[in-house]
Amino acid sequence: MKPARQPIDGVLLLNKPVGITSNAALQKAKWLLNAKKAGHTGTLDPFADGLLPLCFGEATKFSAYLLDADKRYRAVMQLGVTTTTGDPEGAVLDTRDVSVGCDDLLAVLPRFMGEIGQIPPMHSALKHQGRPLYEYARAGIEIERPPRRVTIRALDMIECMPPRVVLDVQCSAGTYIRTLAQDIGAALGCGAHLTALTRTAAGGFSLDQAHSLASLEALEASQRPAWLQPADCLVAHLPAVQLDEADAAGLCQGRSVPYSGQHAGLMRVYSGTNRFLGLAQAQADELIPRRLIATHQA
DSSP: OOOOOOOOOEEEEEEEOTTSOHHHHHHHHHHHHTOSOEEESSOOOTTOEEEEEEEEGGGGGGTHHHHTSOEEEEEEEEETEEESSSSTTSOEEEEOOOOOOHHHHHHHGGGGSEEEEEOOOSSSOOEETTEEHHHHHHTTOOOOOOOEEEEEEEEEEEEEETTEEEEEEEEOTTOOHHHHHHHHHHHHTSOEEEEEEEEEEETTEEGGGOBOHHHHHHSOGGGGGGGOBOGGGGGTTSOEEEOOHHHHHHHHTTOOEEOOOSOOEEEEEEOTTOOEEEEEEEETTEEEEEEEOOGGGO
């Protein structure tokens, strides 16, 4: 019989293994931590591995800030082969001879730098009329998808031995690296798909900070929560303000409190004991509560 669940709040930086879904990884970590509430900050496909920040308890209230953050990937492409999904899980659509070299790749990559348009893949979780696109794809139905604007901030070739090419990609949230590989292959005239994908960074976190499910499971149950980052790590990019105990209590009760600082906009708020209270909007001469943590952290 499992022990009664205690409040578990924080962020686990997980190194998701290849071969399982992000949700399966989340549910395993949730079970290992005996947590009540959990969520992730952007999925990785089953064939992909790498950094998957998982939020538990009160940290789930701030997960959107990491969901919308930039990501970084190590992407392994195979030139000359296209698949239905753009990755190794799909059926092969076409195979072509590869006559391009590294110089050809270097000439093409700048086309995909900066803000570009991407047509989302049919094999994705984006919704159409309430159903994910992959359900239509499995039924052989093609849905017209408008291109979406994404930003490729850096695109570097770190290995080049055609038909195998390895890229380092830094991009905005919502970028499909599978689609990027397919589009690069199309620009080269030979086609391409991803054979491996590793997320190496998300927001201010990097893969070398992450833990595996196996190493988490090897710990005693009482030791596992120590691996969690505090909830405010998700909003560390925002300016902070510290309140005295009276104003902290007022804010936690949902009231606006006086503010005389220089910053405007969303801010991290702490009590006089450096306890993270949540987020508030600074405007004019007041702080307005926006997203506060539950009182069990008091």
